[in-house]
Amino acid sequence: MTPVRLFLTGARDTLPLILAAIPFGIVYGALAMSNGLSEWATLAISLFVFAGSAQFIAVTLVASAAALPVILLTVFVVNLRHMLYAASLMPWVSGLPQRLRALMAFWLTDETYAVVTNRIGKDPELTGLPWYYCGSALAMYGNWVFCTWLGITVGQQLPSLTDWGLDVAMVVAFIGIVVPALRNRAQWACALSAGTCALLTHDWPHQSGLLFTAVVAIAIGVTLERRAANTARETLV
Amino acid sequence: MNEALLIAGMTLLTFGPRYLPLALAGRVRIAPLLEQALRFVPIAVLSAIIAQTTLVRDGQIDANPGNPYLVAALAAGVTAYWSRQLFATVAVGLVVYGAARWFL
Structure with a gap:
């Protein structure tokens, strides 16, 4: 595939997730304004930070008059799952120039990570992955900044946007990515334990439950995979 | 501030x-152990996000069969399992969600 085609395919594969992000971008813009942030700060956070859930939590903390270090520490914790994402992408970026890696890091979100790992899973030999990645990421980024601006300008006139349920598009897209990736017992156990643990920890503060869940589910997956590998080796002997 | x-x-x-x-x-x-662990990251984190977005409404777990997110997620899960197609999964999920909101 040519780079341009890869770029466009990346953007296209991200469409359901873009749709799901629209109300959140608008609500973020409106919420930040009503929580006392200026227009430029509200937009600048989307432009320079670009981290959906961390932005929401930060502007909520701004409204509750939390101290700056508290807000920043929370943002850091919420973003730690991105470090896991980046670590798992390491094998695919080792040949790339640092500038490109920095751009990819800046644009790393749940959505682009999901779409890109799905692509890698289907086609591990794929060349030109950065083009695909950037197509997905630029589409997410453009949409996020635009929707933030919409939220700033007209957000107050659009009541109960989150009740439209557009985030269901994210749920079904993630399901379409995860389910086909489940090919053995270790992977199924990892997925099911992650779902269960996420529900048990859903009320932990600042999405720390999500991070805890990831660690538990990964440990279960690795343990079962090692056990299966050992059993296979013993039957061979 | x-x-x-x-x-x-x-x-x-x-x-x-x-x-x-x-x-x-x-x-x-x-x-090698870390590499093995990192291969589970997409499954672990995406499954966790799916479970929370589907079943947690306004801070409460809503697992009753009238929850349109749950109905749509189940339909999407079955479609994904049989078709292994992202597009078909999203299409079925959205249609079932719309129908569930309309009828339930």
Whole structure:
């Protein structure tokens, strides 16, 4: 595939997730304004930070008059799952120039990570992955900044946007990515334990439950995979 | 609240964790156990997000069969399992969600 085609395919594969992000971008813009942030700060956070859930939590903390270090520490914790994402992408970026890696890091979100790992899973030999990645990421980024601006300008006139349920598009897209990736017992156990643990920890503060869940589910997956590998080796002997 | 400081701090603390592993790729060796663990990251984190978005409404777990997210997620799960197609899964999920909101 040519780079341009890869770029466009990346953007296209991200469409359901873009749709799901629209109300959140608008609500973020409106919420930040009503929580006392200026227009430029509200937009600048989307432009320079670009981290959906961390932005929401930060502007909520701004409204509750939390101290700056508290807000920043929370943002850091919420973003730690991105470090896991980046670590798992390491094998695919080792040949790339640092500038490109920095751009990819800046644009790393749940959505682009999901779409890109799905692509890698289907086609591990794929060349030109950065083009695909950037197509997905630029589409997410453009949409996020635009929707933030919409939220700033007209957000107050659009009541109960989150009740439209557009985030269901994210749920079904993630399901379409995860389910086909489940090919053995270790992977199924990892997925099911992650779902269960996420529900048990859903009320932990600042999405720390999500991070805890990831660690538990990964440990279960690795343990079962090692056990299966050992059993296979013993039957061979 | 100093907005410039807030934005600068958030930018650094978001970009840092995203960039550090990518910056180190090719310069450090990843232990085989860690590499094995990292291959489970997409399944673990996406499953967790799916479960929370589907079943947690306004801070409460809503597992009753009238929850349209749950109905749509189940339909999407079955479609994904049989078709292994992202597009078909999203299409079925959205249609079933619309129908569930309309009828339930």
